[in-house]
Amino acid sequence: GAVVSQHPSWVICKSGTSVKIECRSLDFQATTMFWYRQFPKQSLMLMATSNEGSKATYEQGVEKDKFLINHASLTLSTLTVTSAHPEDSSFYICSARARKETQYFGPGTRLLVL
Amino acid sequence: DAKTTQPPSMDCAEGRAANLPCNHSTISGNEYVYWYRQIHSQGPQYIIHGLKNNETNEMASLIITEDRKSSTLILPHATLRDTAVYYCIVPTGTSYGKLTFGQGTILTVHP
Numbered sequence: 451g452a453v454v455s456q457h458p459s460w461v462i463c464k465s466g467t468s469v470k471i472e473c474r475s476l477d478f479q480a481t482t483m484f485w486y487r488q489f490p491k492q493s494l495m496l497m498a499t500s501n502e503g504s505k506a507t508y509e510q511g512v513e514k515d516k517f518l519i520n521h522a523s524l525t526l527s528t529l530t531v532t533s534a535h536p537e538d539s540s541f542y543i544c545s546a547r548a549r550k551e552t553q554y555f556g557p558g559t560r561l562l563v564l
Numbered sequence: 565d566a567k568t569t570q571p572p573s574m575d576c577a578e579g580r581a582a583n584l585p586c587n588h589s590t591i592s593g594n595e596y597v598y599w600y601r602q603i604h605s606q607g608p609q610y611i612i613h614g615l616k617n618n619e620t621n622e623m624a625s626l627i628i629t630e631d632r633k634s635s636t637l638i639l640p641h642a643t644l645r646d647t648a649v650y651y652c653i654v655p656t657g658t659s660y661g662k663l664t665f666g667q668g669t670i671l672t673v674h675p
Contacts (some may be wrong), residue, residue, distance in 0.1 A: 552613065554610055555609070
């Protein structure tokens with residue numbers, strides 16, 4: 451199957467700082483990338499959908515000014531958590547798919563905000 | 565979305581077949597059924613998908629009933645590494661639409 455990577459795999463930051471997470475499709479061109487968040491013992495929740503070269507579409511209740519998404523190329527999307535707070539601590543997972551193809555997921559990034 | 569219903573948990577003995585059911589009674593004619601699994605602390609892993617015919621790959625088999633209202637994922641020879649949460653998902657609208665994750669089935673494979 452297709453390979454999606456994320457970097458970093460885990461990050462610890464101080465409250466009020468910003469954190470950037472990268473998502474890359476390694477062996478295919480991803481026309482669409484998705485960002486999910488997963489809290490302990492809960493299922494994945496879709497945060498936003500991004501298409502290459504256009505603005506991301508955010509799910510209801512997700513603050514677009516807090517979670518900045520950039521999808522500048524067909525192999526890279528970034529999620530920036532701005533002014534992170536302890537309640538933003540979570541497992542962030544991206545997925546990517548080529549046009550009209552299956553979604554493949556990255557390994558996830560664990561964020562801890564102190 | 566076509567809502568899916570899965571049992572919250574199942575057990576299976578190592579080496580035996582694991583049969584995971586999923587109900588999707590409101591599925592429409594052009595909607596696919598996808599299966600993913602999530603091993604603890606990892607991102608979901610794609611397993612298999614299908615529309616109306618049974619499908620098989622190196623990981624599993626997918627059996628879809630003729631009326632398409634339910635399906636079964638079969639892991640033919642379960643191993644301890646197959647212990648995971650298994651999600652049955654019908655993407656929104658098209659085969660490549662948004663994925664909505666429910667609670668899935670926690671499969672525990674015992675020695």
